[in-house]
Amino acid sequence: MNYQTYQPHPDLEAIVKFYWTLEVPFDKNNEKQKIIPDGCVEMTFNFADGIKRYVSDAEYVVHPCAMVMGQRTKSYFIEPLGDVDSFAICFYPYGFANFVNTPLADLVDLEIPIENLFEADPSNELIHQMVHAADTQERIKIIEAFLLSILHERTTIDSIVKSTVDSLIATKGSAAISTILKEDLSKRRKLERQFKNQIGISPKQLGRVIRLQTALNMMLKDAEKLTNVAxxxxxxxxAHFIRDFKEFTGVTPGEFLGNEQMALSSLFYRS
Incomplete structure (x- = not known):
């Protein structure tokens, strides 16, 4: 697997976390891979063969070649149909809402073709340019021009949503929402509604995902400290750590480490 990350333009760095590329030559012996929620929305382009997402042990759907992956509330398995050559934009939790009018709650646990979220002509032109770009740097220039053209036409995310997400990230998902709102519980209902619209999931759900990210990163950096991660x-x-971990990943922390079906998630989280 060849996985690389790239930083965004300064005008987008508060919204776009990073860009990433993944190249994997086809090997019939490769294990299918489990993808774990990370609290981010991603726009992904697949330039080689298709990738299937399992919806049950035997049933699957094939990813669109250009899509937006909404917030995830559960893990899922993917498996390439051939070679993998992907480019993706990873948005901060509040990032993607700056570019669409669609409530992000409508995208949760789904892959949506980008032409369903943006106007048809610009979407088709974007896909054409990305497919025929000479290299990753050219693709970054293309996608940034596309995003900036939309961003300049729209208002930014609600400040209460952004400040809540920032607090959750700063506290690694452990901050209580009542503390973030400084005990002003009258704002809670409004925050929940805005979160569903602009993030896709609730503040509590996002906090759990961020805390899982923190634990995974610690595990992958130093497996010997597994008992201290909780x-x-x-x-x-x-017990709380193991229960939460298994709910999201389907395995215990000990089973995750060294599991070939977790190799891709391990690569993402280690980076």
């Missing part, structure tokens, strides 16, 4: 990630105790 406490350093602000879980109540080891």
């Amino acid at each position: 406490y350093e990630s602000d879980y109540f105790d080891q």
Whole structure:
């Protein structure tokens, strides 16, 4: 697997977390890979063969060649049909809402063709340019021109949503929403509604995903400290950590490490 990340233009760095590319030659012996929620929305372009997402042990759907992947509330398996050559934009949790009118709650756990979210002509032209670009740097220039043209026409994200997400990220997902709102619980209902519209999931759900990210990153950096991860990630105790981890990934922390079906997620989280 050849996985690379790239930083966005300064005008987009508050909205776009990074760009990434992934190249994987086809090998019939490759294991299907489990993808774990990361709290971000992604726009992905697949330039080689298709990628299937399993909806059950035997059933699957094939990803659109150019799509937006909404917030995830659960893990899922993917498997390439051949070679993989992908380019993606990873948006901060509040990032993608700056570019579309569609409520992000409508995108949760789905892959949406980009022509369903943007006007047809610009979408088709974007896909054409991305497919025929000479290299990654040219693709970055193309996608940034597309995003900036839309961003300049729209208002930015609600400040209460952004400040809540920033607080969750700063506290690694452990901040209580009542604390973030400074005990002003009258704002909670409004925040929940705005979160569903502009993030896709609730503040509590996002906090759980961010805390899982923190734990995964710690595990992958130093597997020997597995017993300390629960406490350093602000879980109540080891049992709470294992229960949450298994709910999101389908396996225990110990089973995750060294699992060939987790190799891609391990690569993403380690980076």
